[in-house]
Amino acid sequence: MTSLVVLIPVALGLGILGLAAFFWSLTSDQYDDLDGAAARILEADDIISPSSQS
């Protein structure tokens, strides 16, 4: 019984952590271009945007 007091909050906490991570990835537009994300990983260099040059 006592182990449940620890384990259940841990299990729920991890679940909520995962849910929060998913929400964050959704709001930061990471699912907007799934095909593009797959292709980008094969490109040799990161593309330098003009703002990072200046």
Added chain:
Amino acid sequence: MSCCAGSLPAQLAAEQILNKENQLVQELRAQSRLLTDGSALYTVSIPAIHCGQCISTIERRLAQVEGIKSARANLSLKRATITLADGTQSPLKFVQALENAGFAVHTLDDETIISGDPEFKNLVRSLAVAGFATANIMLLSVAVWSGAGPATTEVFHYLSSIIAVPTVAYSGRPFFHSAAAALKHRRVNMDVPISLGVILATAMSLYESFLGGGHAYFDAAVSLLFFLLIGRTLDHLMRSKARDAVGRLARLSAKGGLVVLADGSLSYLPIEGIHPGMIVRVVAGERVPVDGIVFDGVSDVDRALVTGESAPTVVTKGSSLEAGILNLTGSIDIEVVREAKDSFLAEVLQMMQAAENGHGQYVRLADRVAKLYAPFVHVVALASFLGWMGATSGNWHEAITVAISVLIITCPCALGLAVPVAHVIAASRLSSIGVLMKDGSALERLAEIDSVAFDKTGTLTSNQATIGMNEIPSGKLSRIAKALALRSIHPAAQSLAGGISEQPYVGIKLLHEIPGFGVEGYVDGRLARLGRQSWASEVAANGQRQLAGGGLGFAWSRSSLYHVQLNEELRVGARETVQAFTDAQISNIILSGDSAIAVAKVAAIVGIVSVKFGLRPGDKLAYLKTQADLGRKALMVGDGLNDAPALAAAHVSMAPASASDTGRMAADFVFTSDNLMSVYNAYNIACRTQSIVKQNFGLAIAYNLLAVPLAVAGALNPLIAAIAMSSSSILVVGNSMRLYLAGRTDEKRSQSQSPIIVPNIWKKAA
């Protein structure tokens, strides 16, 4: 027509490019969004993006353009978002940079697409929350089911309620909203029993957990939401994908025009800024933006998308032109006679909207089932409540528990999945044969049809003509003819150029196009002409000899006159499609705006007996309306602007991807394949889907017949509810999957790969 720009005379091409750029820049500006820091956000459509290499090319090129703050290409949506540091700066620079890199830039069709799809994100969030809750509550419930002690059970019920209540409130919103909207209009849809079941299950479980200590149905309520949200999210994904795909097809209608000002200079104005009395210049290859009368210039115009006439006609001063007509050969100035909002196009759009309003009355199968199912369920619940009240002589708690458990077990989990899962699979089958579906109800309507109405030009026939008889001897003459033909974007000339395999003759002097007549040029100091027969024969040695059939004429001075006969080509698979529909006991008819002779020829070849010709847009609409009043369900297949009202009015409609924008907007399905057989294949898939959907309903109802007596008898417990609900959902999904397996092979393909020719239809041409 931008692909043909290379073959146009230089000054025409330059004028066209200027016009295009003006138009693009204006439209892009209108769609851009100013950010708070003074920069401007542009979202542009780039249909040519197709690989990872494209992304890096685009982003690299844009990184070199001055004034760009950030740029990101999106491969899935085939678009790019570009931020300009200075909002007042013209987007022309990056447009040019992209076009130099080989990526044509287009504006997005729909404002809402730019701002993303909030409804979809909302659904995914609801789904994620429901998934999280389902997994955790199920884990807790398994412990309870397998015999946890009373203290543990109590704690687990509290925990479950803490997870379930916010989840139901959050993830249930799509269903609650839709149910509330339906009740407001005094209708019942599937969401009413769903919402009722979920809310009651949660409420009763709360009561039981905190006061009674009996059964808690949190797992059933939450997993129900989870399953149903999967169905709803898939449904939404399918529809937005189809909408995007349709929106990506290039837009045809002009959004503005080049207005000739009093001092003779040209200025590009958006369509709302063009008023009657103004003079608008329409260069070759452009579409007429507003209704008008030719004021100056001569040209050939292509009315195929507007009236359905297959052969181009010559217009001179005084001819009237409707918006949407394609100007082929010469630059013309037109005097505007009507505001854009009163134009022929607008008139057609109004007719289309009026016709669509009638369409909204179609009740989807799921809602028809819900109409019977919901009252039935509620009556059974009420009856068992009254029955138990009587049997237990007034034990409220017992009777309410049984009534609610009836509502929980009948909560239409499988019914809610029965339609969307089958439709999502059908949509993917359809897209594999090149058919895009706009929404699920269209699939249901397609399965019900009893007649098909075809438009002729552009639907039964392809828009391309082919050469029938060609008298031009091969060798130098043939090469000269090809060089002349390449000069024009007139469809007849393009067909001829495509039909001559030899290299074009190089070194023609003074090559130019005379609108309304043809192309001429000097070879070795002798005049060569290709075009109208009478005009070409003026330079021929054998005078006025004309062939009865008409067609194109070619002559090199002092040579004889050579004839080229042009044929209209049937769309691949047209004959097989008509045959297949006839075999399926579905009647065919042609509704065309073209002349009687042209229609009769096509009808005879494809094997359609009923024919109507010379129809105006209103006539087609009227015909379909009378059909609908007679209770007949017609599928309309058409492409033109003139078909748009009919497409909207028909029971269900299909348009080829080459159709006018208006036609594509009006149609329920768009097919991208050249083969007309995809119309019949789509019908086939629709029928199969419909039978799967009906089986699914049957399965869901059979499950209820088994489970309801248990609930009415008061023998239901949370374990049975959870098993029954999940298994019925899995059964329905599994049954829908059969759409993938069955019938992969029996899709009928067109046997004849060589196109069928309708001889000599272009009598008036050239």
